[in-house]
Amino acid sequence: MLEIKNLTKKFGSKIVINNLSMTVKDNEIMAIVGPSGAGKTTLLRCITGLERVNSGAFYWDGKQFDPANPGKEDTIIGVVFQDYQLFPNLTVMGNITLAPTMVKKEPKQQVIQDAKELLKRLGLQGKEDLYPYQLSGGQKQRVAIVRALAMNPKILCYDEPTSALDPALRDEVAQIILDLKKQEMTQIVVTHDMDFAKNVADEIKRVEQIQ
């Protein structure tokens, strides 16, 4: 269970997130929705440690942690970016195995085995040796999901997963997210797409622009 308590984030003197608290239960999908500029992505960036918070605390299973400074313990948060940010100089397999081998020092053979398993599950078998530029948008996103999953995160976060996809692919992503839920993955989805949020989420968190 992820708990966020009294999170406040300012850019200069502008308060973007004001004293926000929320709880994401295990094996739950939480959608964070709200209008553009309301701070959805900023909230996600705080959770993923890409922005430092001004105040507030994060707890995983009751234990406090600092997303911006993850230390040596297990990965808690995995991220799928809006524009995926695959590494263009590495193949699909290279993208997936880089962090597990370099950060977690897992044996290469094992990592490749697991990666193949994950790729197959997301319908990407046979794409191991392609470079990101050779993939479609939907495929890139699935590679980004596999790359994040390969670090065995406790929670997987998505930033606007549907914004770059056509409507048919939108349902496909929803399906992937729901499938991962079946495998007991806790997920946070930032989206401005209300229909999509209603489709996948167990709980919807609204963030409003602070005047």
Add this chain to the structure above:
Amino acid sequence: MIQYIEQILPALLSGTKMTLSIFFWTLICSIPLGAILALGLVSNFKPLVWVLNVYDWLMRGTPLLLQLIFVFYGLPVIGIIFERYDAALFAFILNYTAYFAEIFRGGFQSVPRGQFESARVLRLSYGQTIRKIIIPQVFKIVLPSIGNEVINLVKDSSLVYVIGLGDLLRAGNVATARDVTLLPLVLVGIIYLALTAICTVVLKVIEKRSSVWR
């Protein structure tokens, strides 16, 4: 004429050796140095950025010829004495490092921020990120500009004549002055063309190799 060419060729080739030696050592030292300085240029440590900018300004803002003269004739005044060859190398490395640093800085800055962030959430360290993700991308971005400098360096190396080193151009000049014919300089031109042609081909091959990804 063939006989005359055979007669002056050894001198020209020995000059070519000097030219190549300056060329290779400058590249071998100033490309890595430039990459390291570029990391400084994109850092958040303001005093370092300032110092590096002044260095860049001095090196790119004055003629290389002047720098050569200063290193060889000027530095002894404050007690730093170089051999001719070392002085030339020192000046070339200083000068080219500044250009390479600017090229690499541009390269670093054109890698999207998202790449750093994506590496960060995967918990790769700064060093791992630079090595595995950033450098390969920077390398590809800067390759054409580096190629330009490499070709320039072949020709710039002729400036070492000013401190009395016997490079290719000087060898040709000596022969021209002695024998009152332009033929040695024509040969010099041909040798420079051959050298730059080789560089061009090598650079093309490297560029092709790095185009397996986009």
